[in-house]
Amino acid sequence: MYGYEKGQPMAEDQAAMPPEAAPPAAEAAPQEAMDDSEAQLQQLAQSAPAPTKPFTVKALKTLLDTFNQTLSKISAIDMPKIEIDFEGAEKGKMDQPIPGDLFLPLVAISELIKMVGGGEFESKLGFDPFTIVTDTDLRKVTALLKMMAKDKKFIEAVKELQEGGPEAEMEPADEGGDMAPPPDDMGAQDETLASAMQ
Numbered sequence: 001m002y003g004y005e006k007g008q009p010m011a012e013d014q015a016a017m018p019p020e021a022a023p024p025a026a027e028a029a030p031q032e033a034m035d036d037s038e039a040q041l042q043q044l045a046q047s048a049p050a051p052t053k054p055f056t057v058k059a060l061k062t063l064l065d066t067f068n069q070t071l072s073k074i075s076a077i078d079m080p081k082i083e084i085d086f087e088g089a090e091k092g093k094m095d096q097p098i099p100g101d102l103f104l105p106l107v108a109i110s111e112l113i114k115m116v117g118g119g120e121f122e123s124k125l126g127f128d129p130f131t132i133v134t135d136t137d138l139r140k141v142t143a144l145l146k147m148m149a150k151d152k153k154f155i156e157a158v159k160e161l162q163e164g165g166p167e168a169e170m171e172p173a174d175e176g177g178d179m180a181p182p183p184d185d186m187g188a189q190d191e192t193l194a195s196a197m198q
Contacts, residue, residue: 044107045100052133054093057086059138064102066142070149071109076159103129106141113148117157125154 068081084099097103106129113126125148127141148154 041104042100045104047130048097048100048103049130049133050097051095054095055098055138056135057089057092057094059135059142060084060086060094060098060102063138063142063145066145067102067105067109070145071105073149074155074158076162098129098132106132109145112158112161116154116161121151121154121157125151 064082064084071079082101082105084101086094098106110127110129114122125144127144129141132138132141
């Protein structure tokens, strides 16, 4: 009966697939996949621990600035700068977990440290974002980020992981036999190897 009122000649067809429901059904699969990944990220961002006492905005800003600087040094790929507005914080304090826009990148870089170089940097540079609950914790992670930005081996390992090949590491070794390498942190060891090969 309803089909005839709406101007549809066959009620059976309308019951099987109402015209307005057809387009969303066709797009459902990719849309659901996007919704799932977004939902997971949102859930992860919301799982940031609450501070045991309010964070100071100063410590959060220092961490944010250091993170952006470190990322630009260790990544071979240009990454967008993270920007967070702390204007809403009262009296320079924030009694809330680290904002998701910063917490998610911290989780990502902590996972990266576990992967780079087969995990060899984890004991020196690793940290757990889920344990950042005080200004002291913020400062510790800030210090680790500064160490990452200065660690030549770590930066090389990250670039190698991003570029996906050991070729970059092989080339300097081949050249080392023919001529002395430029002086750097490993200069003495390389010179000993070079002289032994002559």
